[in-house]
Amino acid sequence: MRSSKQRDAVLQVLRESCDHPTADMIFERVREQIPNISLGTVYRNLGQLKDEGFITIVESSDTKVHYEGNLTDHIHFLCKSCHNITDVFCETQVPTALTDMGLQVESAKTVYYGLCNSCR
Amino acid sequence: MRSSKQRDAVLQVLRESCDHPTADMIFERVREQIPNISLGTVYRNLGQLKDEGFITIVESSDTKVHYEGNLTDHIHFLCKSCHNITDVFCETQVPTALTDMGLQVESAKTVYYGLCNSCR
């Protein structure tokens, strides 16, 4: 992968974002630095950064794909009322049932659903 | 929700499916019973069945939405080579960090990624 200021900007924006932005949200934020960047460029770089393991995808309640630049081990809580995604940093362990079945686990994604503190 | 043979057929097909079919896969299977059912009807009923809690959505590696009729508590393993989804039935526990943060958990979805037995 060759270096490009567009890809650097996409990654930087994603790492600075506390929310879990969609491609078009990232597009708008990157445009503040690179006004003529193309939406296709954002999509292409998000795909490459994902393939290379620099970013991940987060499950959400809408149809758009949400991205995440924070790779530290954590899980997500999705409020079914306000649809906000909360990061929860805690230890998790892989059930032995998986390795018993011959499945070689490399990573995991866990999402909990319910009502958040302010929606209760 | 009023009863309809189309919705009954969609739910029956999904409960009989061992894989995790997409809307168009379900459409093809339901067509064997109801040849002139509309794809829009399948989508509408899948949405209703999801809203009413009869079925759930499974994360997958493609862009289409995959559905699941098996509501017994289980997790999923997604092979990054063959992209097959394996059901793993085992106990899971909710980390205390969530309730400590005031998050009221109602359900959970966990996906593990890696290589399955035959792809290793």
Add this chain to the structure above:
DNA sequence: TCCATAAGTAGTAATGATTACTGTTTACAC
């Protein structure tokens, strides 16, 4: 330093899964 070349880009067109719309049919309560 200067090319060669292949990866990357901007802008735009195309794709395709999903949703919306419209006139007709059907379940169900009275």
Add this chain to the structure above:
DNA sequence: GTGTAAACAGTAATCATTACTACTTATGGA
């Protein structure tokens, strides 16, 4: 039975994402 609102088939529209094209740029070797 009849009214009515939900559900339907068929089709059109939406819109997030991907593909395409001509141009630009990073990078490695001469």
